[in-house]
Amino acid sequence: MSQASVHRVVIVGGGFGGLQATQNLRRADVEITLLDRRNFHLFQPLTYQVATGALSPGEIAYPLRAIFKRDRNIRVLMAEVTDVDLDARELRLSSVAGVPAPASIPYDTLIVSGGSRYSYFGHDEWAEFAEEVKSLESALTARSRILSAFEAAEMEPDPQRRESWLTFAVVGGGPTGVEMAGQIAELARDTLSRDFRSVNPRTGRILLIEATDRVLTSFPPSLSARAERSLERLGVTALLGRTVVGVDAEGVSVDDGNGSVERIPTRTVIWAAGVTASPLAAKLAERSGAELDRAGRVTVEADLTLPGHPEVFALGDMVRVRGTDGVPRVLPGVAPAAMQQGRYAAKAVRTRLRGGEAPPFHYRDKGNLATIGRAAAVADIKGLRLSGFIAWITWLVVHLWYLVGFQNRIVVFIRWMFSFATHGRGARLITEADAKRCPEP
Numbered sequence: 001m002s003q004a005s006v007h008r009v010v011i012v013g014g015g016f017g018g019l020q021a022t023q024n025l026r027r028a029d030v031e032i033t034l035l036d037r038r039n040f041h042l043f044q045p046l047t048y049q050v051a052t053g054a055l056s057p058g059e060i061a062y063p064l065r066a067i068f069k070r071d072r073n074i075r076v077l078m079a080e081v082t083d084v085d086l087d088a089r090e091l092r093l094s095s096v097a098g099v100p101a102p103a104s105i106p107y108d109t110l111i112v113s114g115g116s117r118y119s120y121f122g123h124d125e126w127a128e129f130a131e132e133v134k135s136l137e138s139a140l141t142a143r144s145r146i147l148s149a150f151e152a153a154e155m156e157p158d159p160q161r162r163e164s165w166l167t168f169a170v171v172g173g174g175p176t177g178v179e180m181a182g183q184i185a186e187l188a189r190d191t192l193s194r195d196f197r198s199v200n201p202r203t204g205r206i207l208l209i210e211a212t213d214r215v216l217t218s219f220p221p222s223l224s225a226r227a228e229r230s231l232e233r234l235g236v237t238a239l240l241g242r243t244v245v246g247v248d249a250e251g252v253s254v255d256d257g258n259g260s261v262e263r264i265p266t267r268t269v270i271w272a273a274g275v276t277a278s279p280l281a282a283k284l285a286e287r288s289g290a291e292l293d294r295a296g297r298v299t300v301e302a303d304l305t306l307p308g309h310p311e312v313f314a315l316g317d318m319v320r321v322r323g324t325d326g327v328p329r330v331l332p333g334v335a336p337a338a339m340q341q342g343r344y345a346a347k348a349v350r351t352r353l354r355g356g357e358a359p360p361f362h363y364r365d366k367g368n369l370a371t372i373g374r375a376a377a378v379a380d381i382k383g384l385r386l387s388g389f390i391a392w393i394t395w396l397v398v399h400l401w402y403l404v405g406f407q408n409r410i411v412v413f414i415r416w417m418f419s420f421a422t423h424g425r426g427a428r429l430i431t432e433a434d435a436k437r438c439p440e441p
């Protein structure tokens with residue numbers, strides 16, 4: 001580590017990993033720069049609720065500056081990291097939203113947690129028609145698309161075209177896909193059921209398309225079966241063993257695995273299948289010679305550092321970790337994994353500053369949670385398998401606990417209780433800026 005009087009730590013990403021690293025270094029004798037292209041921390045596990053009008057953006061996001069306003073050794077910068085010079089120990093930056101950014105920034109220790117994004121299985125052209133819900137911007141676009149589809153159906157005289165407006169296809173049966181499908185079903189069946197005059201939103205078809213033979217493959221099969229039953233009760237049709245082979249403005253094409261391709265007319269497709277690491281992973285790999293896997297994750301050592309660069313930590317969704325046996329392992333792409341790694345990196349920096357060496361990173365699996373709808377969820381916590389109301393309460397408590405900002409916790413709790421009692425969703429807005437990003441019908 002550098003002999004400079006104050007050790008400079010630069011942290012890239014104010015998401016789950018980067019935030020934990022920053023928070024766990026705030027009392028250390030270091031000067032921290034936290035860099036993110038957004039000026040807020042986003043609680044991604046609830047973006048799907050923004051996409052379905054259950055919550056508003058400000059309730060699941062929190063300004064990074066506000067989180068660290070009392071920490072004089074932490075500076076927050078809004079900028080895009082474009083490259084890294086590992087020899088010069090400098091990051092290259094570009095400006096975001098017209099905010100000027102320095103061309104480069106030096107570091108003694110670098111911690112990178114750039115996350116991941118959805119991949120369209122090599123068909124980036126599908127992205128225009130199949131919205132994902134990873135960022136706040138895309139969640140708002142998805143919200144506009146879903147709500148606009150009901151509006152368009154109300155105006156549509158042709159029954160077939162009306163049916164395609166009232167068909168919603170969610171691709172990917174993981175937790176996000178299941179949550180999205182369940183929420184769209186509740187929106188159609190409960191919230192909007194009496195809002196329209198020409199169409200009955202309750203007749204909407206909500207399809208969940210999954211390539212494997214069950215939803216929630218990261219859960220035990222018994223919980224997948226319970227989730228499928230809950231989805232069915234909500235009116236979601238799970239199309240299992242089907243692979244999406246085409247998406248355009250008028251529908252999706254799915255292959256049933258036996259060579260037959262079915263065309264499903266729909267105007268609203270939500271993408272929740274397959275992720276690829278942040279491009280920062282490829283940059284780090286290119287500059288250091290570290291391995292990249294097929295999902296674009298850079299392989300880091302057992303102590304989360306880049307091979308040959310003990311001063312650079314990479315963590316979260318964008319990495320796979322080499323075990324002490326030398327075998328690279330992909331950890332679950334979930335917030336607890338990134339948070340544990342962020343805390344570990346901070347502790348490793350503190351240990352090194354005291355002249356010590358950190359032991360290898362060890363992931364503690366805290367279990368899996370997914371919600372399906374009102375009072376319906378599944379949980380697999382260290383072998384304890386829960387479903388229904390008790391799993392839903394567990395899900396609620398865990399999400400409120402990890403949500404950043406006391407005010408957000410209170411507001412979200414009140415919103416959820418209110419929605420539970422009334423079936424209402426207060427943020428059902430179609431705004432021009434969001435709708436502009438939707439393709440023209």
Ligand SMILES: Cc1cc2nc3c(=O)[nH]c(=O)nc-3n(C[C@H](O)[C@H](O)[C@H](O)COP(=O)(O)OP(=O)(O)OC[C@H]3O[C@@H](n4cnc5c(N)ncnc54)[C@H](O)[C@@H]3O)c2cc1C
Pocket residue numbers: 012013014015016017018035036037038040041042044045046047048079080081082113114115116133134175176278280315316317318333334335336338369
């Ligand atoms: C819709 C959805 C639902 C999810 N639900 C759950 C759930 O219920 N439970 C769960 O545990 N996990 C869930 N996850 C996964 C979880 O959100 C991720 O595993 C977690 O966010 C990973 O943390 P991270 O720090 O690696 O990346 P992120 O939290 O994504 O943070 C990355 C940060 O880096 C910034 N960044 C990226 N590139 C640059 C750049 N070049 N320059 C500057 N800044 C940059 C981004 O703006 C972002 O703030 C969900 C994910 C999604 C998308």
